[in-house]
Amino acid sequence: MNRYPWWANLLIALVLAVGALYALPNWYGTDPALQISGQRGRAVDAVTTEKITAALKGVGVSAKSLTPSADGVTLRFVDTDQQLKAQDAVRDALGQDYTVALNLVPAAPPWLSGIGAQPMFLGLDLRGGVHFLMEVDTASAVRAAEERLVDDLRQLLREEKLRYEWVRRVAEGETSGVELRLRAVADVAKAQALIARTHPQLVVDTAADDGQRLIGRLGDPYRIEVRRLALQQNITTLRNRVNELGVAEPIVQQQGDSRIIVQLPGVQDTARAKEVLGATATLEFKLVDEEHDLSAALAGRVPPGSRLYPLRAGGQILIKDRAILTGEYITDAASGFDQQSGGAVVHVSLDSRGAGIFERVTGENVGRRLAVVFIENTTDSVRGADGKLERRSRRTEEVITAPVIQDRLGRRFQITGMDNAREARDLALLLRAGSLAAPLAIVEERTIGPSLGKENIEKGERAVLAALLLVVLFMAIRYRTLGMIANLALVGNLLLILAVMSLLQATLTLPGIAGIVLTLGMAVDANVLINERIREERRNGNSPQASIAAGYERAFGTILDANVTTLLAGLLLFIFGSGPVKGFAVTLSIGIVTTVFTAVFVTRAMVNLIQPRGRRTAVAVRG
């Protein structure tokens, strides 16, 4: 009455064996490694490999192994000190065309990764690194769209010879739009029809108090689309920038409808990371206003259509408002040195559309001065005196250089005026990685140093082992044979949790470890329930076999009810939690499922196997 059919036993054994196999890579841990890959089409070939080994020899570091990987080579090291030393040496030897990223690679034998068995992914609290939560100021993307619209409408009205008094962007609290006033009443209907045809995303109405004034508002679907695209572009841009940082296994993902999570494992230089990620720098090319007098402007008489800009080298310069070209047309940028002057320069390449515009404008303006304007956006979130959250955008604009256009400029050209090579490199990086569609603000930052990460792992491991030991002792003393069976199941449970987490490539965090510990404590509850039931049945005078059968069957409903409710709590934690809470929820939920399996089916199979057939007294059941 108790025995499972042979195939059920086989299935249980199989599940446990597969679990053990997939939990195995965690035993080996990971090796600190360097991952070297070529950028912009460069391959890692024999020559590069030789350079790498020579560089390592130079600093007296030897790699444990050097193996080709998907897009380059992977070097393994004994410890992180050697890894860091090697990174500096290799980076210097290979230069900018290669990415030298720190990484942790599984130390398990290759056949394990061959069957897809990977160790768990360790959270930042266990391996060190930076976590940023960034808020995208999507409202500014809408504002930019409206500003573009103003330019478009002006041009449109001019082309159609409809005279206007003004076209401008208006904003009042949450609502914003564009507003234009026509000179002649007769043109109003014409303009309205024209705009409706050319700009269907704009809802245009005449103002109530003034028949010649038209007010246009962006439709909601279009607004949402603008915001969505801004977020998407920022994610792409951040990905590019993160890649430039040379971090292995970075995470860049959307959270909610205006936030982005960036996780950089192993990064310690947070200031540099922030500089590269957060800066929303872009370039604009504008003509220098040479028709008007600079000194008059400095005295406060700035001519319309022009503005004063600070020069990076000091002083001010009068520049025309209209941008000829913005950063979005730039396809590539690299730092270098000017052949003649020897100063640091940035080589810029444009896409075909940008090249077309640039060629035309520079051709028309040979002999005039072209200003390269550097624009940087930063956003501060400050809680005001009234407790309300305020957001302040800071926009810094300065002119890097304003050379005279010697000739028609094409697809490729260079920007001079940088102070040093580092500055040129940073500018090239920002340009290459693309511009952000909307400013970003860091709303949450968590950095864990590598030594703290290591400490956390050690503490976690110690806690798991101590908990396991205490629970095992308790069960063995209290329930003897049945207790030992429950203990074996407990170890099986731990293996299965590790296996499932490894298979799902779930992230193990410190609270996650706490979740495992708690699961170990609660897992035996099922066995306690079953064992107490069996004892009870024995006390009521039933045979051992009957008692075992009744014990398992009657306890099962209770076990199921009890675990479903805990699982409910776990799932809610997962849905509403973030960061550490989520990590905890994952291990707790996985643990509950594996617990029901091991505590009920695995122990029953084992009890059946050691129970003698027939009516002899069962050894495992003390009455």
Next chain:
Amino acid sequence: MAQQTFKVDFMRYAPVMLALSGVLVLVSILALAVRGLNFGIDFTGGTLVEVQYPAPVELPQVQAALSGHGLEGAVVQYFGTRSEVLVRIPAGMAGSTGELSTRVLEALGSGGQNITLQRVEFVGPQVGDELVTNAALALLYAVLAIGAYVAFRFEYRFAIGAVVSLAHDAIITVGFCALVGLEFDLTVVAAVLTVIGYSINDTVVIYDRIRENFPRMRKASTREVINRSVNETMTRTIATTATVVLALLPLVLFGGDAIHSFSLAMLIGVLAGAYSTIYVASWSLLPTGLSARDMIAPVKEGAQTP
């Protein structure tokens, strides 16, 4: 045989125990009202930087270095040893951008000291507000979902008892945090939710037994049924609480500071959970007028008769 069958009239002590529960809940609420929770930066927003100096350092020195960089008002304290320092900057001070942590590091390293960064946490004020809302929602939904499940699997009066007992445990756990000034961060919310999960686990086991005993003890009063059920499950309650406490102890003792609040809150909650299962969840079935008739013959219209 029969070595461990408890024969305690648990319900006899109910008035005393309920008074005790009342006092505990009252103390918790008072502690919350008077002392308030020591919210971590998860909720308040702000910046926290933990650094390690190569040698023991004097706190006034650290404070001076910070002031020199325009960071007056930062709270400085030792963290573990005298060479490990924790710097806290409340939200809204000195422009709470993510840049603040960089400035702290610059300030601390300005004396030419070779400091090691252990941990930086910065949480913007709006994120903190959201986390509070989400945490409160998660707690509320968890209790409601569990109540709904119990009402569905048992009877609505069981659900009332379960929900009341969960609220009891949550209040006591949170109240304990307020009383001893435990730092209340996201992980503690996770602990409270887990306590709820554990407590309901316990409650369901006893409820199961009560439901099973009603048809068996047709002549007995509800009080007797509850008493018998609590007695019958007592060995299990003790054994399970013991294993969970045994598992939690290592976390409290060697889990480290990162999860200290979490594991301590959980330990208190688990003990509260085991207790409330008997004196809140089980007892509360009495005043609801639950009787054997409700559990044996379905009284609801349209229900199936066996």
